[in-house]
Amino acid sequence: MINWIKDIYQTLFRFARFPCEPETVTIGNPDKSSPVLVTCNFDYTVRHLKEYLKKEALDCFLLVVNTKGTNVWCAAAEGVFTTDIVLSHLKVYNVGELVNHKRLILPQLSVAGVKRKELKEHGWEGIYGPVYFTDLKEFLNNGLTKNKDMQALEYGYWERFKMGLSHAVFCTLVCIIPIFLFASDWWIQGIGLVWYFAFSMQLIEHFIPFERLLYKGLALSLPILVLTLTSITDPVLKTQATLGVIALGGYIGYDAQGHSHLGQNQKSGTIFAGMFAFLALVYGGTLFL
Amino acid sequence: MSFVYMKILESRPERYDIGMGLLTLGSLTKIKERIAEHTQSGNKVLDLGCGTGTLGQMCIEKGAQVTGVDANSGMLEVAKRNSPSANYLNISLSNLDEHFSDESFDIILSTLAFSELTHAERVHVLKQIKRILKKEGKVLIGDEIIPKNLFAKCFYYAFRLPMRLLTWLMTQTTTNAIPSFDEEVREAGMQIVNRKPFMLGMFILLEIKK
Numbered sequence: 001m002i003n004w005i006k007d008i009y010q011t012l013f014r015f016a017r018f019p020c021e022p023e024t025v026t027i028g029n030p031d032k033s034s035p036v037l038v039t040c041n042f043d044y045t046v047r048h049l050k051e052y053l054k055k056e057a058l059d060c061f062l063l064v065v066n067t068k069g070t071n072v073w074c075a076a077a078e079g080v081f082t083t084d085i086v087l088s089h090l091k092v093y094n095v096g097e098l099v100n101h102k103r104l105i106l107p108q109l110s111v112a113g114v115k116r117k118e119l120k121e122h123g124w125e126g127i128y129g130p131v132y133f134t135d136l137k138e139f140l141n142n143g144l145t146k147n148k149d150m151q152a153l154e155y156g157y158w159e160r161f162k163m164g165l166s167h168a169v170f171c172t173l174v175c176i177i178p179i180f181l182f183a184s185d186w187w188i189q190g191i192g193l194v195w196y197f198a199f200s201m202q203l204i205e206h207f208i209p210f211e212r213l214l215y216k217g218l219a220l221s222l223p224i225l226v227l228t229l230t231s232i233t234d235p236v237l238k239t240q241a242t243l244g245v246i247a248l249g250g251y252i253g254y255d256a257q258g259h260s261h262l263g264q265n266q267k268s269g270t271i272f273a274g275m276f277a278f279l280a281l282v283y284g285g286t287l288f289l
Numbered sequence: 290m291s292f293v294y295m296k297i298l299e300s301r302p303e304r305y306d307i308g309m310g311l312l313t314l315g316s317l318t319k320i321k322e323r324i325a326e327h328t329q330s331g332n333k334v335l336d337l338g339c340g341t342g343t344l345g346q347m348c349i350e351k352g353a354q355v356t357g358v359d360a361n362s363g364m365l366e367v368a369k370r371n372s373p374s375a376n377y378l379n380i381s382l383s384n385l386d387e388h389f390s391d392e393s394f395d396i397i398l399s400t401l402a403f404s405e406l407t408h409a410e411r412v413h414v415l416k417q418i419k420r421i422l423k424k425e426g427k428v429l430i431g432d433e434i435i436p437k438n439l440f441a442k443c444f445y446y447a448f449r450l451p452m453r454l455l456t457w458l459m460t461q462t463t464t465n466a467i468p469s470f471d472e473e474v475r476e477a478g479m480q481i482v483n484r485k486p487f488m489l490g491m492f493i494l495l496e497i498k499k
Contacts (some may be wrong), residue, residue, distance in 0.1 A: 022407050079362060088383035092413045284403065 003047060010044045016165035018043040019069025020286075024093040025050065029148040032100040035060045035140060036128070038086060038130035039107060040067035040075050040112075045189055056137045059098050065089040076113030083118040090124065105129045105136075105144070108151065160202040171237035171252055182283075183244060193224065193245065197252035205256070217253015221245045236289045243279050243286075250275050302363040308339050309401060312452055316487040317400065320431035320494050323345060323485065324398055327429055327496075328353040332395040335421070337377075337382055337414070338402020342368030345375045353396070358382065365384035383410055385417040392423045400431040404465050408473065415477030419499060428479070428497035433466045445491050470495060 003055065010018050021042040027050070028173050037047055041064045065085050067075035075081035086104070090096065106114050108128045116126040130150035139146060170196045179190035200220045201213070208216045224245045232238045254272045309317055321344045328334055330352025333428055336345045339357030341364055348355050355375040359365050362379050369377060378388060382402065397418050403411055436442050445466075467473075473492055474497055483496035 022410075066410075084360065084381050084384060088381040088410075091386070092383050092407075092409050 006047070007044065009164050011165060012169050014162075015170045017069030018238065019066075020046050022066040022089065023064050024089075024095060024098070025062040025064060027053045027062055028057055030059040030061055030098075031096070034099065035105055036095065036099055036103065037061070037105045037136070038063045038065060038089075038110070039133075040065060040070060040072045040081055042067065042069055042071040042075075042112075045071055052133055052136070056139065058137060063089055063093070063095060063104075072107045073109040076110045079113060081110055081113040082116050083113070086114055086119070087122055087124075103127060103239065105139075107131075107133075109153075123156055157203065161199075162200040164202035167202065167256065168195045169253075170199050171255065174255075175251070181222070183240075190244070190247060190248075193248050194252065196224070197221075197249055201252055201256040208212075212253075212268050212271075213256045214254045214272055216251060217249045217251070218246065219249075220253070221249030224249075240283065241246065241287050243283050247276065247279050250279075302341060302361070302367045305364065305367075306343060313492060314488060316492050317431070320402060320487060320492065321356060323494055324348075324400070324429045324431060325351060327427065328396055330448075333393065335389070335394045335397045336420075337385075337397060337399040338463055339368055339375075339377070340364050340401075340406070341452035342372035342377075344398060344400055348396075348398070349374055356394075357406075358385070382406065382414045383417075386412065387422065389418055389421045392426075393421050395423055396424045397422055397426070397428045399429075401433065403430060404433045411467070411473050412476050415473060415479065419477055419479050422499060424499065426499070427482075429492045429494065431495065432468070433491060433493065434470065434493050435466045435468055436486075438490060441489040441491070444489055449491070466491070 019041050022041050035058075036051075037049075037060055039045055039062065046064055050062065053062065065081070066089070067081045067085065070078060070080055072081060086106075096102070099287075102123055103125045104119065104127065106126050106128050111128060114126065116128075119126040127144055127153050129144075130136060130146055131153050132150075135150045139150060142155045172191055175190070175194050179194075183190050187221075197217060197220055201217060205213070205216045205220075208219050210216050210219060225242060228241045228245055229238060232241055250272065254268055257268065313320075315462035324344060328348040328351045332351075332353040334345075334348050334350075334353045334355045336342075336348070336355055336357045339345050339359050340361075342357055345355040345357050345368065349372060355372070357365070357368055357372070357375050357377045358380060359368070359377070360381045365377050365379055368375070370416070380388060403414075406414065420426060436445050449466075470493075471481060474495075479497050479499055481495050482498050485494040486492070487494065
């Protein structure tokens with residue numbers, strides 16, 4: 001399939017897994033002293049990394065280890081990109097026989113799962129490479145040393161946009177049934193709101209002065225609430241629409257916690273559950289009006 | 290990743306047995322019962338990819354000493370609750386060489402674990418199994434295969450797609466049918482001595498010896 005089509009659906013459905021075959025790939029004409037690079041078997045990463053290595057004519061071995069199709073950062077955090085998995089790949093594919101050194105260049109973002117100390121116990125030296133593979137050429141040419149730029153994780157607007165797109169698709173799948181159940185006449189507005197919250201939670205959340213992403217989601221519902229309260233005249237509908245907007249903002253803000261390790265530690269579950277119970281109670285009350 | 294989805298994934302081991310029971314329409318339980326019938330009191334049993342430990346517990350009830358191996362620590366947590374008297378190791382199946390000495394088990398079992406491995410991994414694991422299995426020991430593997438019969442093959446593709454989707458929705462995992470075990474078993478230097486098909490040949494129970 002054409003690569004750009006794959007890029008689109010793998011970005012849109014990023015929450016799903018897209019595995020490619022685990023393997024040891026020979027790039028260019030490597031010899032016994034050539035570097036051994038390690039990556040996960042997330043198809044998107046592998047396709048782009050291979051393309052880069054070929055374009056830059058870097059002779060090396062690329063180990064595509066089995067992380068069940070999950071990307072490096074998530075796989076390391078989830079415990080599927082581990083020292084054990086790397087060691088397993090080294091054995092299964094006899095990597096030790098391909099080279100005369102015992103050095104592995106690991107993605108920097110694998111640090112949570114692949115431990116240098118454990119690799120050393122098995123006779124392998126692990127070196128964390130740059131965050132972005134586009135710095136690999138410079139890293140290899142500089143004698144495997146990194147400058148500050150190579151260690152920095154940028155979360156620029158293009159990355160935020162792609163994350164927003166994936167989150168919007170996921171939240172649409174989650175919210176579509178409740179939207180049709182509770183607001184079938186307003187489903188277009190409902191889905192529009194899901195996309196507004198999902199994109200805003202990526203593109204402008206860092207400007208909102210709250211720490212908890214749940215509160216940021218609620219803060220993002222304020223302009224919509226103003227619009228709702230000024231444009232709807234029926235008091236019952238006005239109340240129900242307000243509850244719906246708060247519920248969507250709260251849910252998408254809470255759900256965005258999964259995008260970073262800092263977010264995952266926010267422990268907003270109780271507040272989220274309490275908020276939803278309150279909204280459900282008020283909604284129930286409006287049914288008697 | 291979505292936080293809610295992440296939490297769903299974390300609870301996957303709790304739902305694994307229900308999902309896999311559904312995917313195999315109950316055949317998995319029958320396969321496990323058949324496997325457990327092979328064990329006797331005092332047997333040293335290794336359960337590869339032990340998952341939630343249900344098969345290990347069946348063998349323990351027959352008087353066997355069971356060691357369970359699984360790469361998924363979440364699964365092992367559930368296994369420790371289901372079968373607390375077994376021993377467990379949280380390692381990949383490819384790393385058996387570091388943990389077990391030659392000819393140390395009477396019976397080596399596995400259900401739906403080989404279908405999660407690649408061809409190269411399966412051959413590597415089978416070679417390790419040959420090393421750690423006692424001379425007169427046996428290997429029992431229950432797994433998903435692509436049926437050879439044309440009718441069964443058509444049924445397989447028609448039936449498996451919706452079932453896989455349903456199972457994925459429940460457990461966020463699935464299995465991948467193995468095209469042929471025979472060549473891989475031969476490559477590892479062992480032989481299949483008995484085979485019992487389940488569900489029109491979509492699942493198979495193999496008895497393998499050195």
